[in-house]
Amino acid sequence: MKKIIFMFTALMVSFAISAQAQSMTGTHAEHGDHDNHAHVEQPLVQGAQDDKTVAGDVHVSVKGLVCDFCARALEKVFGKQEAVNDIDVDLDNKLITIDFKDGQSLNDDTIRALIQDSGYNVENIHRVTE
Amino acid sequence: MRNVTRRNANWRKIFFGVMMTREIIFVFFVAVLVIANATVADARPVSYPGGWTMMFMNNGDANTAHLHYSPTAKYSVGYKFEHWRDRGFNLNAAQLNGLVKRWNEKDSQANFYVKGGIGIASERGTSNDDMAGFAGISTDWENRRLFFQYENRYTEAGNIDDFFGQSARVGWAPYEGDYGDLHTWLMVEVDHSPESEDSFTVTPLMRFFKGVHLVEAGMSNQGEALFNYVLRY
Incomplete structure (x- = not known):
């Protein structure tokens, strides 16, 4: 023993x-390097509160997104965010599209932190401005 | 007790017994590494933050159930039950799994986990109970078409038994499904138990994965059925 x-x-x-x-x-x-680990320890940012937060959908290229479990993890984590209306996961292109509720959004740092806390890394973030 | 002959294993004892026979041909073969008659494939022992996982694993050696919760993507805590048929004991344990390192690449992911548990081993048919524990590592690499996994574990069931086992898996997906589709994998698992008479076991299997459900079924070269089910939510 x-x-x-x-x-x-x-x-x-x-x-x-x-x-x-x-x-x-x-x-x-x-x-x-924002691809490294960065926990969210402050309340999540919602609404246009800094210069990186812009209304509209966000496309995020994610590293390590190779299976349904990975996709589900991101869907669950972002689904808990008040600002998020829907999330679409494209495994072929390792891309997630975040659809925000009207007038709400999350800034880039928060999106990176949420993805990293889910166990994955961000390759890049592309915002589709309205 | 320690030199367990696996040929006598009775597949009818397996949970969720599957109607499989020796006629099932070994469709796939891939030479693989080393490995034990005693390792249970704990695929992805850590889930996403707030995720619950139930795993039921059944092979020629044991029937196991593992329920765990992941507070973060770095570790999970849970309960493990193991019924070792030929070894003649049951194990109830608290299990802790840790993701030591994950390598995320654009088209692949690799992980290194440590796993350990402490509990009580009970020898069946006697009143012999003793403290027990186990510890091991697990590592894997996968992309959307290929999968490799190695894991090992040392188990000490108090004064009842102690043994080491290791296993390796190779998998290939014949097609790439998108999120929500049915995913199919063809796999080969090789188990190695250094102390057993038949120390190597080769098990071709199929993995089906859709939504929150993952099912694996196969038959070893010793005629023993494998059936695993994982529910993650």
């Missing part, structure tokens, strides 16, 4: 260290 407790502890400690390291990497990366 000692062996299994040792192995279990070792695995979980390594996991915790790894998670912490990735979290720190993400914190540093927020100032530069």
